[in-house]
Amino acid sequence: MRAFTTLTGIAAPLPQANVDTDKIIPARFLKTIARTGLGKNLFANVRYREDGSENPDFILNREPYRQSEILIAYENFGCGSSREHAPWALLDFGIRCVIAPDFGDIFHNNSFKNGILPIRLPRAICEQLMEDAKLGANARLTVDLERQVVVRPNGEEIPFEVDAFRKHLLLNGLDDIGQTMQRAPAIDGFEAKQRAAQPWLYA
Amino acid sequence: MTETRPRTLFDKIWDAHVVEALPDGTAILYIDKHLTHEVTSPQAFEALRAAGRKVRRPDATIAVVDHNIATDASRYGTIEDPESRQQVETLERNVAEFGVPYIPLTDARQGIVHVIGPELGLSLPGMTIVCGDSHTSTHGALGALAFGIGTSEVEHVLATQTLLQKPAKNMRVTVDGTLPVGCTAKDIVLAIIGHIGTAGGNGHVIEYAGEAIRALDMAGRMTVCNMSIEAGARAGMVAPDQTTFDYVKGRPFAPKGEAFDSAVAWWSTLPSDPGAHFDREVRLDAAQIIPQVTWGTSPEDVLPITGVVPNPADQADEAKRAQVQRMLDYMGLTPGQRLQDLKVDVVFIGSCTNSRIEDLRVAASIARGRKVADGVRALVVPGSGLVKAQAESEGLNRVFRDAGFEWREAGCSMCLGMNPDKLKPGQRCASTSNRNFEGRQGPGGRTHLLSPAMAAAAALAGRLADVRDFQPKGA
Ligand code: SF4
Numbered sequence: 049m050r051a052f053t054t055l056t057g058i059a060a061p062l063p064q065a066n067v068d069t070d071k072i073i074p075a076r077f078l079k080t081i082a083r084t085g086l087g088k089n090l091f092a093n094v095r096y097r098e099d100g101s102e103n104p105d106f107i108l109n110r111e112p113y114r115q116s117e118i119l120i121a122y123e124n125f126g127c128g129s130s131r132e133h134a135p136w137a138l139l140d141f142g143i144r145c146v147i148a149p150d151f152g153d154i155f156h157n158n159s160f161k162n163g164i165l166p167i168r169l170p171r172a173i174c175e176q177l178m179e180d181a182k183l184g185a186n187a188r189l190t191v192d193l194e195r196q197v198v199v200r201p202n203g204e205e206i207p208f209e210v211d212a213f214r215k216h217l218l219l220n221g222l223d224d225i226g227q228t229m230q231r232a233p234a235i236d237g238f239e240a241k242q243r244a245a246q247p248w249l250y251a
Numbered sequence: 252m253t254e255t256r257p258r259t260l261f262d263k264i265w266d267a268h269v270v271e272a273l274p275d276g277t278a279i280l281y282i283d284k285h286l287t288h289e290v291t292s293p294q295a296f297e298a299l300r301a302a303g304r305k306v307r308r309p310d311a312t313i314a315v316v317d318h319n320i321a322t323d324a325s326r327y328g329t330i331e332d333p334e335s336r337q338q339v340e341t342l343e344r345n346v347a348e349f350g351v352p353y354i355p356l357t358d359a360r361q362g363i364v365h366v367i368g369p370e371l372g373l374s375l376p377g378m379t380i381v382c383g384d385s386h387t388s389t390h391g392a393l394g395a396l397a398f399g400i401g402t403s404e405v406e407h408v409l410a411t412q413t414l415l416q417k418p419a420k421n422m423r424v425t426v427d428g429t430l431p432v433g434c435t436a437k438d439i440v441l442a443i444i445g446h447i448g449t450a451g452g453n454g455h456v457i458e459y460a461g462e463a464i465r466a467l468d469m470a471g472r473m474t475v476c477n478m479s480i481e482a483g484a485r486a487g488m489v490a491p492d493q494t495t496f497d498y499v500k501g502r503p504f505a506p507k508g509e510a511f512d513s514a515v516a517w518w519s520t521l522p523s524d525p526g527a528h529f530d531r532e533v534r535l536d537a538a539q540i541i542p543q544v545t546w547g548t549s550p551e552d553v554l555p556i557t558g559v560v561p562n563p564a565d566q567a568d569e570a571k572r573a574q575v576q577r578m579l580d581y582m583g584l585t586p587g588q589r590l591q592d593l594k595v596d597v598v599f600i601g602s603c604t605n606s607r608i609e610d611l612r613v614a615a616s617i618a619r620g621r622k623v624a625d626g627v628r629a630l631v632v633p634g635s636g637l638v639k640a641q642a643e644s645e646g647l648n649r650v651f652r653d654a655g656f657e658w659r660e661a662g663c664s665m666c667l668g669m670n671p672d673k674l675k676p677g678q679r680c681a682s683t684s685n686r687n688f689e690g691r692q693g694p695g696g697r698t699h700l701l702s703p704a705m706a707a708a709a710a711l712a713g714r715l716a717d718v719r720d721f722q723p724k725g726a
Contacts, residue, residue, distance in 0.1 A: 066549050070688040075669040079334035081293035081341050093690045124450040130385040132401035150453055153485050158401035212275045228411045231279055238270040238281050248506035248514055249283055251310035
């Protein structure tokens with residue numbers, strides 16, 4: 049996993065609540081067996097017209113937002129299915145950070161596993177950042193994970209919370225499977241105890 | 252464990268599965284059962300292979316195909332769509348290489364992963380159960396901690412049989428009273444989501460309790476737990492009781508004989524202790540529920556069938572006004588229209604929410620001796636091959652066919668636009684599935700969520716209808 053330290057980039061405003069995973073990437077694009085190449089399908093149902101051409105009204109089809117690395121949205125971003133194709137599509141497009149008042153739980157989890165930082169900030173602050181984002185290329189946001197701040201174009205710093213363990217993994221680009229594998233003796237011990245108490249769980 | 256504070260059902264299962272707690276509260280949580288399917292597993296197996304890792308517990312893992320497959324006879328030939336075919340073939344290669352038990356399409360037990368888990372006794376009370384699929388919450392009906400995970404986590408479980416998790420918060424939804432005639436578990440859960448909203452359960456595990464929940468059979472409890480994710484919850488659960496034990500007993504993979512008795516002894520200790528702490532409590536009165544139907548593109552946009560399409564102008568804040576307008580535009584609705592006047596093009600009875608034998612019986616009782624309205628395409632898709640066989644042995648297939656419904660093979664079907672069963676743009680569908688998101692059943696498709704009984708009524712009426720106007724006719 050690519051480490052996430054600081055990011056300065058263009059933020060795209062997506063002033064909607066309940067942006068669900070079917071919207072982020074419709075099910076017909078889940079037929080891939082790869083993790084990459086999904087960026088072109090990001091938000092496909094709203095990003096393209098029926099004839100396949102780009103919908104010029106959609107934010108990510110406009111300059112400078114084609115280069116967006118940050119997305120600002122409202123409540124419950126990423127609700128719906130467990131599809132990791134949602135963060136894969138965002139990442140493949142170039143988005144490394146999503147800021148919203150809250151997130152669907154599984155999406156939130158999946159994002160960290162792919163080096164995308166989901167940041168929870170209150171609605172009122174998201175509204176401010178949404179205004180910043182509307183300024184386009186003139187308004188780059190900086191996200192500093194180490195210091196846990198979002199820096200607005202006017203220099204104001206907005207602190208955010210992040211889980212300490214996830215921050216550690218993200219800052220260092222660590223693979224959590226490798227981390228857990230180091231705890232194999234503890235897992236062996238758990239299994240031995242469980243097998244004795246509940247043998248029916250073991251074939 | 253020397254735990255003495257009163258604990259919830261969730262707390263007890265959680266505590267029993269912590270391998271190790273890290274200083275910040277994250278736990279290495281042991282997973283008892285891992286269900287996999289073709290859509291969310293290929294990248295996980297691929298990563299295992301790349302890292303030279305094995306599946307730690309093939310005996311605790313099972314794979315099945317459900318999302319991509321056709322639900323007509325064509326499925327037994329070559330899968331037409333090359334990408335769907337590749338996903339199915341990839342799963343078959345992966346299970347062979349990693350030694351994972353597999354239920355292929357040709358097996359009588361094949362079906363939707365969340366239907367076959369409980370049905371085969373793979374999912375049991377007290378277990379931690381995961382699957383790369385958000386509706387894994389279904390299995391919580393057994394009194395298990397069951398939740399959906401992403402593909403990276405699928406890989407984590409395959410490699411280590413554990414997950415890194417932080418404990419969820421506890422929420423209890425108590426549904427008192429008795430359900431009125433015409434209402435079912437689906438109406439309960441839609442009413443709950445309408446009440447707390449699609450983000451209402453975020454960060455929580457919901458325990459469903461109360462008289463109306465206790466009175467539900469296991470299929471009904473599964474319907475309720477299934478849609479916990481639509482309320483934003485990580486999982487839904489119902490405490491195991493005699494209904495649960497009777498359901499589990501004798502299922503193929505359930506413990507037998509003495510093992511069953513000792514399992515029941517443990518399962519009986521799981522219900523929440525009196526005085527256990529819930530971070531949030533919600534109460535509903537079942538007697539007040541009227542058959543529910545969604546009108547918008549989020550499951551929280553739900554109303555009694557007696558209602559009318561809402562008016563954006565009635566919304567206090569501007570963002571909400573715009574959101575309602577957007578939904579009405581997408582759904583092709585006008586404020587003030589009676590929900591019962593909305594003509595439907597398609598009716599879908601199926602999905603892991605409502606495709607069990609109990610669901611099909613209710614739908615058949617409404618359809619019996621009546622006809623699907625002209626111009627309506629109505630599908631009944633059993634949740635598994637075993638459900639299908641059971642329904643056929645009861646003659647339900649004939650009831651449906653005689654009424655003009657299509658009787659299909661088991662699979663996810665029209666729940667999501669990923670296999671040949673899809674809505675066409677602009678089509679309006681009365682659906683027993685769980686998501687009415689834009690494009691969920693096919694690009695441009697318009698979904699109204701409701702119960703199997705209500706779906707059957709809609710098929711007969713050719714429009715959304717109040718099932719209470721359709722008394723079952725005798726067999
Ligand atoms: S039936 Fe629908 S919700 Fe259930 S597993 Fe299949 S696609 Fe997902």
